[in-house]
Amino acid sequence: MKRLSKTAWIVLGAGIFIIGFVALYMLYSQQNSEKQRIENDLTLAQAETIATATEKRNAENELTKAEGTLAQLESDLDQAILQLNSSKISFPNSVESIEYDERLFSIADSWGLVVSSLTASEPGQESAQDITFSVTNFAINVKGQVDDILGFVNTISIDPNFASTTIRTVNLSVPGDIDVIENASASITLTIYGY
Numbered sequence: 568m569k570r571l572s573k574t575a576w577i578v579l580g581a582g583i584f585i586i587g588f589v590a591l592y593m594l595y596s597q598q599n600s601e602k603q604r605i606e607n608d609l610t611l612a613q614a615e616t617i618a619t620a621t622e623k624r625n626a627e628n629e630l631t632k633a634e635g636t637l638a639q640l641e642s643d644l645d646q647a648i649l650q651l652n653s654s655k656i657s658f659p660n661s662v663e664s665i666e667y668d669e670r671l672f673s674i675a676d677s678w679g680l681v682v683s684s685l686t687a688s689e690p691g692q693e694s695a696q697d698i699t700f701s702v703t704n705f706a707i708n709v710k711g712q713v714d715d716i717l718g719f720v721n722t723i724s725i726d727p728n729f730a731s732t733t734i735r736t737v738n739l740s741v742p743g744d745i746d747v748i749e750n751a752s753a754s755i756t757l758t759i760y761g762y
Contacts, residue, residue, distance in 0.1 A: 680711035
């Protein structure tokens, strides 16, 4: 067997070295490329994480606002229910004309007025905003001094028994002689609402 010459060994060694160097360089390039891809994926994942965290914060803020709005709406609903119940209390279930006749006579008497006539209509119905009320109309004629007639009308408007009452008209007649104010008269029409 022949021995390789020194030059052949050098060439063979250089060839192995070059092949090893190229293999290591290719491996390094692949790892560097893989590293770059992983860093890019990591950067993208971090950006998505930040975006997701921002979306989560925004969603939590929107949820907090929605919960606040819901709480306010529930509070408004509770308040509306209380007002409705309170309103129902001030509206009588039915309008018994005899009770209101007696109260009107009592108020007129307390003001020193004479009731010349008092009539009540048959109960009817009236609708307002999808709510149907029972209504009874009253017409009362009184005589006395102008101040007392005005006091009578004012008392009706603030009397809790007439909380569901609307004073429709007040026609005041004062005689031609200004010195005789005790002969004034008034025709008053009222509508009392029931629920």
